[in-house]
Amino acid sequence: MDKVAILAITKNGIRIASTIKQFFPGWEIFAPSKFQNNAISATWYNEQTSVKVAELFGRFDGLVCLFSLGAAIRLVSPFLKDKKVDPAVIVIDDKASFVISALSGHIGGANELTEEIAKKIGATPVVTTAADVNKTIPVDLVGQEFGWEIEDDSSVTRISAFMVNEEKIGIYQEVGEKNWWKSELPKNVTIYQTIDQLMQSDSKAYLIISDKIISDIIAKNSVIYRPKTLVVGIGLHGDTSKEKIKECLNLTLAKHDLSAKCIARFVSIKKPKDVQGLVDAGKDMQIPLEYFDREELARVTIPNPSQMVEAYEGTPSVSEAAAIKSSGGILVVEKQKFPPDLTIAIARIEK
Numbered sequence: 001m002d003k004v005a006i007l008a009i010t011k012n013g014i015r016i017a018s019t020i021k022q023f024f025p026g027w028e029i030f031a032p033s034k035f036q037n038n039a040i041s042a043t044w045y046n047e048q049t050s051v052k053v054a055e056l057f058g059r060f061d062g063l064v065c066l067f068s069l070g071a072a073i074r075l076v077s078p079f080l081k082d083k084k085v086d087p088a089v090i091v092i093d094d095k096a097s098f099v100i101s102a103l104s105g106h107i108g109g110a111n112e113l114t115e116e117i118a119k120k121i122g123a124t125p126v127v128t129t130a131a132d133v134n135k136t137i138p139v140d141l142v143g144q145e146f147g148w149e150i151e152d153d154s155s156v157t158r159i160s161a162f163m164v165n166e167e168k169i170g171i172y173q174e175v176g177e178k179n180w181w182k183s184e185l186p187k188n189v190t191i192y193q194t195i196d197q198l199m200q201s202d203s204k205a206y207l208i209i210s211d212k213i214i215s216d217i218i219a220k221n222s223v224i225y226r227p228k229t230l231v232v233g234i235g236l237h238g239d240t241s242k243e244k245i246k247e248c249l250n251l252t253l254a255k256h257d258l259s260a261k262c263i264a265r266f267v268s269i270k271k272p273k274d275v276q277g278l279v280d281a282g283k284d285m286q287i288p289l290e291y292f293d294r295e296e297l298a299r300v301t302i303p304n305p306s307q308m309v310e311a312y313e314g315t316p317s318v319s320e321a322a323a324i325k326s327s328g329g330i331l332v333v334e335k336q337k338f339p340p341d342l343t344i345a346i347a348r349i350e351k
Helices: 011-023 049-059 069-079 110-121 153-164 195-200 242-255 276-285 294-298 307-313 319-327
Strands: 004-008 028-032 043-045 062-066 088-092 098-103 124-126 169-173 189-192 205-209 222-226 230-236 263-269 289-292 330-338 342-348
Touching (some): 011 028, 011 110, 028 049, 049 062, 062 069, 062 110, 110 124, 153 205, 195 205, 230 319, 289 294, 319 330
Parallel strands (some): 004 062, 098 124, 169 189
Antiparallel strands (some): 230 342, 330 342
8 A cells, every 4th residue: 555644643653653654665744843853754734633634534545643542533533434435544552562453444455554564663463353353254355456346245244244253155256366365264164166056055145256147036145256357359440439339338248147347358459540439438437448450360260250350450350359369268258240330259368
């Protein structure tokens, strides 16, 4: 985590902040101007600390408070919104004996940051979230390091409670990185090889890692993770609109029971000028674009070559060839035609 503010309000706290900054030089120190010390690189403020906290809470991803836990709670509590958006808050006592993860331990990264700071300064880390204390799977963090998304987080709290209370949990994974859990599985967790085995088990809840649409009857008792496994190859004309691209993509995904949350990127042929419709569709959906030269695409073996495409683009395939080349995997959706100006193919990244 790079965007972190260190807030110190005592002379000793400022000294500790200076020590921490030696380990994390990109972090910024903030302290009252009455303690200004030209030997320490810091922002010295004149306003009340409560006013400064309001500013820092909105600007930074992490806030390290070098004062009591109670004071930290009182200062940040007016600005709390949601664990998905609140910054990590870490509290360190005035003797640097303890580093406490106070807020946004999982999603905000406070737990990890607490361990890291404590190790650097020789303090005792204090982490109280149940998944960490019990050394079990943090349901809300699975796959986060790989950019996985949770389909619907409404069941996360309930299934997290099942996990820490050692209720039986079943896992089914068909795509995505396999090394998301690097320790021995907790004794209450079982991996199943098929969705049918999962459903027939006596599991109280499920963790499902898939790029396919999961039926409501299963989803209601699951946390569904969406790895970035799908590459969408797109063949199009220079004037193809973003509206058509998005509409036809959604039709294709629905037809083949695939999740849009799993799209890693759009890929196409490199043209003299970027197709604005594709650029805009990528921006709207927050999906990056990748392009290949026609010579690269012409070398890719594809199931549905087209003489017309070859005459127009200089390669017998755009959508299928681009999807295969970019993914390094296989097609899960062969070329879908949307005349007169769009084709879509989807390949899966094998991980």
